[in-house]
Amino acid sequence: MLRVSHLPLVHSALQSMTSAYTDVKGRYPLLGLMGGVAGVRIHSVSQVAMTRATPLLQSLEPQSGLSQRRSSYLVLTLILPQVYTCFFIMSTSSRTIHDAHTVIKSCSTTDPKEKAKIYNIWAENYEEDHKLLSYRGAYLAVDFLSEHFCGRPEESLVLDVACGSGMVANLMTELGFRSFVGVDGSKGMLELAAKTGLYQDLKLALLGTEPLPAQTGVFDVVITAGAFYPGSVPVNVIRELCKAAKPGGLVCIARGNYRRPIHIEYTENLQKEQQLMEEEGLWGLKGTKQIDRYIRNPDVECGGDGEDIQEDQFISGTVYLYKKSISASTSTQ
Numbered sequence: 001m002l003r004v005s006h007l008p009l010v011h012s013a014l015q016s017m018t019s020a021y022t023d024v025k026g027r028y029p030l031l032g033l034m035g036g037v038a039g040v041r042i043h044s045v046s047q048v049a050m051t052r053a054t055p056l057l058q059s060l061e062p063q064s065g066l067s068q069r070r071s072s073y074l075v076l077t078l079i080l081p082q083v084y085t086c087f088f089i090m091s092t093s094s095r096t097i098h099d100a101h102t103v104i105k106s107c108s109t110t111d112p113k114e115k116a117k118i119y120n121i122w123a124e125n126y127e128e129d130h131k132l133l134s135y136r137g138a139y140l141a142v143d144f145l146s147e148h149f150c151g152r153p154e155e156s157l158v159l160d161v162a163c164g165s166g167m168v169a170n171l172m173t174e175l176g177f178r179s180f181v182g183v184d185g186s187k188g189m190l191e192l193a194a195k196t197g198l199y200q201d202l203k204l205a206l207l208g209t210e211p212l213p214a215q216t217g218v219f220d221v222v223i224t225a226g227a228f229y230p231g232s233v234p235v236n237v238i239r240e241l242c243k244a245a246k247p248g249g250l251v252c253i254a255r256g257n258y259r260r261p262i263h264i265e266y267t268e269n270l271q272k273e274q275q276l277m278e279e280e281g282l283w284g285l286k287g288t289k290q291i292d293r294y295i296r297n298p299d300v301e302c303g304g305d306g307e308d309i310q311e312d313q314f315i316s317g318t319v320y321l322y323k324k325s326i327s328a329s330t331s332t333q
């Protein structure tokens with residue numbers, strides 16, 4: 001294999017691909033994100049591809065009369081597709097907690113459009129990474145809702161705001177809910193949600209820059225997990241969630257208490273807005289729940305999986321549950 005990889009054309013084709021990839025990745029962080037750890041392993045990927053192509057190339061080697069054009073053609077058609085295939089396989093498997101941390105840190109951008117692009121790319125590994133991150137936001141929202149919900153789930157219409165891949169709807173079906181409308185700002189995430197087959201309607205909208213695409217006053221439950229953060233869903237969108245709920249309907253919000261100053265300021269503003277809406281008579285608080293382990297803290301490096309993870313390696317979370325006032329006029333919100 002080594003001999004073959006040192007054949008001038010083969011060697012230079014692999015070299016130029018490696019350096020082109022490294023260069024492009026440096027200039028476009030999103031591409032780097034897509035490749036994740038797999039990207040930096042492109043050289044070993046090339047070696048894997050070489051192993052597969054070796055028998056064929058060895059049989060060609062004695063044919064020294066082979067024209068340069070023909071050899072180039074063989075390199076391009078036989079080896080490079082294998083390199084690309086390996087690259088994509090590696091980028092979608094064997095994820096580690098460090099890969100997940102790298103992506104979640106890149107989500108700290110405060111530009112919503114940039115964040116939607118990150119989610120488009122992350123979609124492929126979103127659920128796997130969130131398992132590694134011990135994400136419990138969707139579960140905690142649904143669990144708290146189930147403690148307070150008194151209606152008939154099979155007859156209830158649910159609006160899942162920032163639905164992502166559909167984790168919330170998946171959990172709610174276990175409680176008997178059947179009708180879901182999902183909204184998300186990422187096309188890639190909506191494609192995953194569509195694959196669940198649980199949503200009767202899915203809408204693409206970047207909230208804060210576009211209005212919530214939902215009918216006013218019709219939803220029995222409006223639920224959102226993991227999206228009310230700086231650079232994601234702005235604070236004032238909370239009013240649109242309340243507006244979409246029917247009078248007497250429930251609005252459930254689950255979020256992590258990230259400790260960066262920008263998050264602390266956002267949380268204070270969110271709580272002020274929630275309080276103001278209570279004072280305006282739009283809704284009443286049914287309860288809140290604090291959770292110690294909402295998700296692993298991306299700012300704390302940690303080892304592998306296991307039960308003995310330290311408490312400071314987690315972000316705590318809060319679930320809020322509101323009941324929309326019967327008297328709340330939808331036109332005045």
Ligand SMILES: C[S@@+](CC[C@H](N)C(=O)[O-])C[C@H]1O[C@@H](n2cnc3c(N)ncnc32)[C@H](O)[C@@H]1O
Binds near residue numbers: 112165186207231232
């Ligand atoms: C951490 S995920 C949570 C997804 C899902 N609710 C769950 O619990 O698994 C955050 C989701 O919010 C979406 N999102 C972020 N900002 C948004 C915005 N401004 N408008 C709509 N969706 C947004 C992302 O695309 C992503 O799917």
